[in-house]
């Protein structure tokens with residue numbers, strides 16, 4: 001108990017939320033309110049254009065989670081200006097992180113990437129950049145470009161992993177395996193770039209044990225951030241077809257809250273949580289329909305951890321950090337195949 005008391009004194013956010021919200025992380029790093037601005041730079045994805053596969057991940061329809069996809073004709077400068085005005089008005093944000101969110105934001109020639117990233121960084125209110133991508137779309141040249149920004153800016157790469165299990169990655173047509181993910185993490189860890197890993201809970205065929213294995217693998221990586229999403233079925237996706245054929249089920253809200261709490265218990269408490277619930281926009285959602293806001297679900301996870309008397313990292317042991325984590329997941333090496341190219345505490349993660 002004494003240990004836990006001193007932990008809560010050192011990390012008061014753990015007592016309040018039972019996890020490490022990104023908003024608290026930003027407060028630790030900046031003296032003013034900072035907010036991310038989602039951007040669509042006009043990139044596509046090798047898992048959709050045929051380079052890796054066509055059709056994309058079975059659950060993917062970018063319009064359902066990136067409403068700004070419709071605004072692709074807007075120059076990045078204008079997207080930044082609109083985002084600044086919105087977040088200044090909404091929450092009093094003063095500085096911003098340019099978040100290249102839609103599709104695969106390292107899937108272009110280095111000079112094209114440089115031009116896009118620097119158009120965003122040119123704005124004097126932009127203090128950081130966060131780049132969402134696939135682990136098979138990163139090269140040393142791209143890492144070097146992004147790492148160059150770390151001298152002056154707060155820099156993140158967000159890698160979509162979703163699951164550590166290759167059988168699941170195959171089933172959802174990710175087009176890469178866990179070996180490629182581990183290689184990307186190892187390369188990125190040689191730089192000053194912060195790493196955030198995206199995971200989906202409730203993927204087809206996965207048991208709770210499978211998801212906890214993903215948690216333990218992610219916990220062992222020494223990354224700085226995670227995003228958790230629940231699997232949802234959106235219209236016009238391959239997953240929707242599977243759903244209507246009865247081959248796929250989604251989690252009910254209480255099950256998701258339990259599993260997300262289980263997951264967080266296994267993640268080190270210094271890994272910031274940038275998202276705890278998937279987000280859909282517009283009229284795309286088929287299932288699950290939970291009738292609860294993101295804030296209420298996030299609050300439910302906090303309450304569940306409180307009920308258990310646990311918190312993020314309470315089941316994490318330093319000894320679990322594997323330097324050779326890849327050996328736990330022997331998979332075929334495919335590196336390079338794309339390398340060429342709350343009402344309890346309302347919280348805004």
Ligand code: SF4
Nearest residue numbers: 045047056057060103
């Ligand atoms: S990698 Fe991302 S953008 Fe590409 S198909 Fe999968 S979810 Fe969609």
